[in-house]
Amino acid sequence: MTPEPDSLTRHGWKTPSADMASAVGGTPLIRLSRASDATGCDIFGKAEFMNPGGSVKDRAALAIIADAETRGELESGGTIVEGTAGNTGIGITLVANARGYKSVIVMPETQSQEKIDFLRMIGADLRLVPAKPYRDQGNYVHVSRRLSEENGWLWANQFDNIANREGHRLTTAPEIWQQMEGRIDAFTCACGTGGTLAGTGFGLADAAKAAGVTRPKIVLADPEGSGLYxxxxxxxxxxxxxxxxxxxxxxxxxxxxxxxxxxDAERIGDPEALEQIYSLLIHEGLSVGGSSGINVAAAIRLARTLGPGHRIATILCDGGTRYQSKLFNPEFLRAKNLPVPFWLDE
Structure with missing residues (x-):
């Protein structure tokens, strides 16, 4: 596999980017003041919502498409199909637009209206399907696979295509290592495909080995309703x-x-995650989505376990605007018996 050039060679904010793909990565690492002050540790969030497509999944989308191009599986005018909760579909559609491909995105109809609207806006051929578990052949992943087989389209297969995690090993991890000057004790991250957690974990271990230091502790942040914890x-x-x-x-x-x-792993409930989402927004000016809240909550728990003086990184996966109709909707929150942020509580 010939990977996309290491993101450390792409200066991002400092110099012009040649194209959209060259602007993926190089995101800021932001010290989270309240989480840090509360624990006596330095907790940092990698601002992946600042990627061109607005999420960490831009990295996976670019890595998967670049790998397919290297393998000769994509030609000009070709079609990429993927099953996604939304963000990978957005990343794939934008990279596909920039490189002359078409995209077909299969998504559960239960995902936020904001992601559904955005995918349609950017030109994806969006196929909404009922939400079904993976064991059901109607699951969105299986539907996307069948569409690939029936039409001869490239199946991105983000869950089981290890180009996904390899992209994070080659870009996300080195960026974090450099931004933290190699002084990192732990990394927390949630899993959908597993690409961000696994790839960043491998990359941080590689960097630590090269530097001759102990590798950071890698901790899964998992929501309720998941089996990974x-x-x-x-x-x-x-x-x-x-x-x-x-x-x-x-x-x-x-x-x-x-x-x-x-x-290790931390299981985080919705109220704890929402507490961090609202705190980051109203106190630190950072608008993030649900997975970011899970990640930050896990980092805080881990910091309290490790004790003061440690340095922890996590991922701010996407922005809060993708979940306005849910996480920032008082009616939705009350129906789920979840806390409503005070500035929206009328």
């Missing part, structure tokens, strides 16, 4: 509870997660 803790993928978060949580071990470095 139990998988890490006791090799049990059983599921209990549910979450309003989108795009994270899993009932199986994907190819991207196979062999991943995961030292």
């Amino acid at each position: 139990g998988w890490v803790k006791s090799n049990d993928l059983s599921i209990s509870g549910s979450s309003v978060t989108e795009g994270i949580g899993q009932s199986r071990v994907t190819a991207n997660l196979e062999g991943a470095i995961i030292d």
Whole structure:
């Protein structure tokens, strides 16, 4: 596999980017003041919502498409199909637009209206399907695979295509390592495909080995309703509870997660995640979505376990505007018995 050039060679904010793809990555690493002050640690959030498509999934989309191009699986005018909770579909559609491809995106109809509208706006051929578990052949992943087989389209297969995690190993991890000057004790991240957690974990381990220092601790942040917390803790993928978060949580071990470095896991409930989302917004001016709240909450828990003086990084996956109709909608929150931010509580 010939990877996309290392993101450290793309200066992002400092110099002009040659095209859209060259602007993916190089995102800021922001110290989260309230989380840091509350724990006596330095907790940093990688601002992935500042990618061109607005999320960390731009990296996976670019890595998957670049890998397919290298393998000769994509030609000008070709079509890419993918099953997604939304953000990967947005990233794929934008990269496809920039490189002369068409995109067909299959998504559960339960995802936020903001993501549905945005995908249609940017030109995706959007196919909404009923939300079904992975074991059901009507699941959006299986529908996208069948569309690929029936039409001869490229299936991005983000869950089991390890070009996904390789993109994070080659870009996200080196960026974090450089931005933290190699002084990082731990990394927390939620999983959908597993690409961000696994790839960044591998890359941080690579960097630590090259520097001759102890690698950071890698900790899964998992919502209720996902089996991965139990998988890490006791090799049990059983599921209990549910979450309003989108795009994270899993009932199986994907190819991207196979062999991943995961030292521990934290299970985070929706109220705890929402507390962090609202705190980041009203106190620090950072508008983020549900998975970011899960990630930051896990980082705070981990910081309290490690004790003062440690340095922890996590991912701010996407922006809050993609969830306005849910996470910032008082009616939706009250119907779920979830806290309403005071500035919206009328």
